[in-house]
Amino acid sequence: MNCGYGEKLILYFYGELAGELKAGVERHLETCAACRGELAALEAAQGWLKASAAEPPAAAVAAVLAQARAAGGAAVFGFRTWGEALLAGALTALLAVGFSLPGRGTSPGLAWNSGLDSGLDSVEYSIDKAQADMAVAQSDWDDSYGLLEAESAQEV
Amino acid sequence: MLTDQELVAAFKGGDAEALGALMERHKAAVYGYLLRLTGRPDAADDIFQEVWLKLVRRPGAYGEREKFSAWLFTVARNAAMDHFRREGSRSALFSQEGVAAPADDDAAPGPLETAVSPEPGPHETLENKALGEKISAALERLSPEQREVFYLRHYSELSFKEIAELLGLPIGTVLARMSRAAALLRKELEKKPQ
Numbered sequence: 001m002n003c004g005y006g007e008k009l010i011l012y013f014y015g016e017l018a019g020e021l022k023a024g025v026e027r028h029l030e031t032c033a034a035c036r037g038e039l040a041a042l043e044a045a046q047g048w049l050k051a052s053a054a055e056p057p058a059a060a061v062a063a064v065l066a067q068a069r070a071a072g073g074a075a076v077f078g079f080r081t082w083g084e085a086l087l088a089g090a091l092t093a094l095l096a097v098g099f100s101l102p103g104r105g106t107s108p109g110l111a112w113n114s115g116l117d118s119g120l121d122s123v124e125y126s127i128d129k130a131q132a133d134m135a136v137a138q139s140d141w142d143d144s145y146g147l148l149e150a151e152s153a154q155e156v
Numbered sequence: 157m158l159t160d161q162e163l164v165a166a167f168k169g170g171d172a173e174a175l176g177a178l179m180e181r182h183k184a185a186v187y188g189y190l191l192r193l194t195g196r197p198d199a200a201d202d203i204f205q206e207v208w209l210k211l212v213r214r215p216g217a218y219g220e221r222e223k224f225s226a227w228l229f230t231v232a233r234n235a236a237m238d239h240f241r242r243e244g245s246r247s248a249l250f251s252q253e254g255v256a257a258p259a260d261d262d263a264a265p266g267p268l269e270t271a272v273s274p275e276p277g278p279h280e281t282l283e284n285k286a287l288g289e290k291i292s293a294a295l296e297r298l299s300p301e302q303r304e305v306f307y308l309r310h311y312s313e314l315s316f317k318e319i320a321e322l323l324g325l326p327i328g329t330v331l332a333r334m335s336r337a338a339a340l341l342r343k344e345l346e347k348k349p350q
């Protein structure tokens with residue numbers, strides 16, 4: 001096919017053309033039998049794939065879901081690992097400490113824009129640090145898990 | 157209806173049933189793709205589980221800014237390739253030698269234009285069965301690279317731009333493969349029975 005519409009025809013068939021480009025292909029199709037033949041072939045192949053679609057075995061889906069539930073069941077108050085739970089506890093403690101810090105030169109009338117702001121900066125820093133620590137711990141855990149999986153695979 | 161990203165977030169938050177909803181949404185496409193890639197139901201089953209278990213074991217592996225189906229099909233493709241490397245064998249995808257694209261010859265209308273009916277009646281069943289066999293054989297005649305793009309586009313429903321990103325190829329290359337595949341399919345399907 002030398003009409004030069006090969007790639008545009010593909011985009012047209014899969015609905016990825018709009019406006020003038022789409023209209024241009026439609027005009028071209030009126031006169032190009034080769035392009036019409038390719039569209040028909042794509043449609044036939046797509047129809048056949050749809051008609052012969054296969055579902056995964058129910059056992060394969062169930063096995064994945066069973067592991068997901070087991071992982072969810074192992075969660076500690078919504079956390080996937082004890083490490084995450086402990087780090088979250090540490091974060092909460094840091095928050096509590098941050099909020100209990102006395103504001104410098106705080107007067108009741110200025111509480112929301114002076115000493116409390118300063119305390120919140122400290123809390124924000126603590127949160128950032130705890131989040132970074134949590135990410136590092138999670139990464140370490142993932143690495144350890146990967147190593148265990150690899151060792152287990154070798155043993156098998 | 158929750159989006160894929162919302163379901164993954166729920167799953168990450170400890171809701172195991174959110175994974176069930178995600179699987180319900182994508183399982184047929186992923187499994188169909190793997191079945192076509194491998195040509196073997198047992199291998200497709202194993203890889204299918206491996207793909208989803210990756211999300212179960214490392215939910216953080218999916219960055220929520222990415223389109224979930226793009227991530228899912230990237231994992232599926234990589235897992236299939238790993239499987240073939242482990243087995244030291246070539247997949248169904250790569251089992252056939254590719255054939256050259258058809259010559260740019262006949263511009264006359266082919267029989268296919270009138271042979272394919274979107275809603276066939278009972279009398280057309282046998283014809284369609286024969287056509288199905290012909291289509292299956294024609295798909296086998298595509299080169300591995302053409303088949304890969306063709307199956308990815310069909311099952312993942314990702315755009316060609318997304319498929320190009322997934323495969324790490326320029327979009328022009330992806331479209332050229334699809335265009336050659338379409339030309340070859342036409343040629344194969346319009347062949348007269350011998």
